[in-house]
Amino acid sequence: MSIWKYANPTQFMKTSGWMLPLFSVLATVCVATGLIWGFFFTPDDFRQGSTVKIIYLHVPSALMAINGWLMMLVASLIWLIRRHHVSALAAKAAAPLGLVMTVIALLTGAIWGQPMWGTYWAWDPRLTSFLILFLFYLGYIALWQAIETQDVAADLTSVLCLVGSVFALLSRYAVNFWNQGLHQGTSVPVATGGRSISDVFFIPLAISMAGFVFLFIALLLLGTRTEIRARRLKALQNREMRRETSNQQNLHAES
Amino acid sequence: MIALLRRDLVLAIRAGGGFGLGLAFFLILCILVPFGVGPNPDLLARIAPGILWVGALLACLLSLDRIFQLDFEDGTLDLLATSPLPLEGVATIKSLAHWLTTGLPLTLGAAPLGQLMNIPQDAVFWLVCGLALGTPALSVIGTFGAALTVGLKRGGLLISLLVLPLYMPTLLFGADAARRGAEGLDATTPLLLMAGISAGCVALLPFATSAALRMNLR
Numbered sequence: 001m002s003i004w005k006y007a008n009p010t011q012f013m014k015t016s017g018w019m020l021p022l023f024s025v026l027a028t029v030c031v032a033t034g035l036i037w038g039f040f041f042t043p044d045d046f047r048q049g050s051t052v053k054i055i056y057l058h059v060p061s062a063l064m065a066i067n068g069w070l071m072m073l074v075a076s077l078i079w080l081i082r083r084h085h086v087s088a089l090a091a092k093a094a095a096p097l098g099l100v101m102t103v104i105a106l107l108t109g110a111i112w113g114q115p116m117w118g119t120y121w122a123w124d125p126r127l128t129s130f131l132i133l134f135l136f137y138l139g140y141i142a143l144w145q146a147i148e149t150q151d152v153a154a155d156l157t158s159v160l161c162l163v164g165s166v167f168a169l170l171s172r173y174a175v176n177f178w179n180q181g182l183h184q185g186t187s188v189p190v191a192t193g194g195r196s197i198s199d200v201f202f203i204p205l206a207i208s209m210a211g212f213v214f215l216f217i218a219l220l221l222l223g224t225r226t227e228i229r230a231r232r233l234k235a236l237q238n239r240e241m242r243r244e245t246s247n248q249q250n251l252h253a254e255s
Numbered sequence: 256m257i258a259l260l261r262r263d264l265v266l267a268i269r270a271g272g273g274f275g276l277g278l279a280f281f282l283i284l285c286i287l288v289p290f291g292v293g294p295n296p297d298l299l300a301r302i303a304p305g306i307l308w309v310g311a312l313l314a315c316l317l318s319l320d321r322i323f324q325l326d327f328e329d330g331t332l333d334l335l336a337t338s339p340l341p342l343e344g345v346a347t348i349k350s351l352a353h354w355l356t357t358g359l360p361l362t363l364g365a366a367p368l369g370q371l372m373n374i375p376q377d378a379v380f381w382l383v384c385g386l387a388l389g390t391p392a393l394s395v396i397g398t399f400g401a402a403l404t405v406g407l408k409r410g411g412l413l414i415s416l417l418v419l420p421l422y423m424p425t426l427l428f429g430a431d432a433a434r435r436g437a438e439g440l441d442a443t444t445p446l447l448l449m450a451g452i453s454a455g456c457v458a459l460l461p462f463a464t465s466a467a468l469r470m471n472l473r
Contacts (some may be wrong), residue, residue, distance in 0.1 A: 135420040142416050146407055155470040156403050160417065163399065163463050167421045170452065174424040177445070178431060 007084035009228050016221045023221065027214035034208025042201055054112045056205055060212035062105035065133060068098030068216065073165050076158035088154035092144055093223025097216060099137040106130055125175040126183040132171045136164045256340060256348055263352035277314035277357040278364050284310040285368045296373045303372035304382055304433030311361045311386060312422055315393045318357050319418065320411045322349050322401040336472050342465035350398040358390030381436025385429040385446060392425045392453040395460045402467040424452055
């Protein structure tokens with residue numbers, strides 16, 4: 001028993017077949033609970049008023065935007081090292097999800113920034129690095145779309161993802177050097193364990209974050225299953241086409 | 256390797272390729288910007304370092320799809336891949352040839368063209384230093400982008416999309432060094448950081464470039 005048995009598409013389809021409904025339900029329940037609790041049953045912040053409530057969308061989507069890229073990086077490495085097709089397809093399926101999460105984070109941030117900072121956009125390090133992440137997602141997806149041979153596309157996008165990760169990290173810290181920040185720091189620093197957010201806000205936020213993780217996993221499974229099915233369909237079509245052409249050739253030979 | 260370098264340089268200069276084209280683009284940009292923002296000398300002086308850096312970057316971008324495309328189409332790249340020369344070496348030489356025909360002229364041309372933009376005299380030194388240290392990184396990163404898109408029919412626009420985010424740190428430090436120079440501050444820190452990025456790119460990216468080339472030629 002090892003994790004690599006899921007690299008077999010048949011095994012993956014079987015396992016993801018029961019995991020998909022499970023994670024869909026979990027995602028629906030958590031996102032709905034987190035958002036409804038957050039939007040309607042938490043008090044207003046003493047300074048930000050009710051605008052603070054957009055945090056229940058903003059933080060989870062930003063979380064998944066970054067973790068989506070990390071997941072693509074791991075999947076790309078697995079593809080490059082062990083050449084499991086499921087891994088490459090999972091990376092392909094993750095890219096649009098990460099892109100959407102990045103866009104949600106940027107948009108909710110802009111909507112939140114307008115009343116708080118008086119501007120939709122500022123060239124703040126965090127905002128800028130998210131914009132750069134957005135560009136990386138765009139480039140990655142465009143490269144997948146542009147190359148027709150699927151295996152070559154998987155190879156090249158994996159290399160791009162690897163190199164891109166290094167440069168994304170570099171940009172993240174380079175922009176710190178470039179401009180002062182307007183964005184607040186994290187309220188839940190994982191490294192130190194401290195927390196500067198009250199439980200009243202934190203519990204719905206945590207539920208919403210878990211919900212976004214489940215949502216990402218569910219959509220990722222769905223996307224990967226679609227990609228696998230699309231590839232099977234293409235293989236079947238190719239086989240049919242070959243059979244037809246060979247039949248025609250046989251007819252010609254007989255006549 | 257020397258022969259390959261010489262061949263690439265001769266091709267670039269004689270065959271009406273990228274050589275000079277980047278520089279001409281740079282010149283046009285430096286003429287257009289004052290039309291765009293108005294001839295106010297103070298304003299021009301303030302934005303000059305940044306505009307020159309962005310111009311250098313775009314001029315560099317312009318000639319990227321030439322690096323491998325012609326060689327790929329006429330089969331030279333296959334020959335190079337099967338030659339005893341390691342593909343990493345080929346990638347390095349290609350970047351070097353690109354730098355000699357684009358980065359170096361841009362670096363040398365930045366000082367006179369900067370006068371059109373009324374660039375502060377203190378900034379010229381830092382701008383030229385920054386371009387000299389930063390354009391190698393631009394060429395090496397660009398070669399990587401060109402290797403990724405070499406098999407594509409219309410790779411030109413895709414290259415820009417792939418390469419521009421990768422250019423971000425270099426541009427940031429380069430423009431920052433020039434800006435600090437213009438304000439009379441010490442610009443060594445961003446320059447050193449950028450030199451670090453350049454050195455890292457030159458050392459590591461040829462491996463990624465050759466890997467991408469192998470995948471495309473397979």
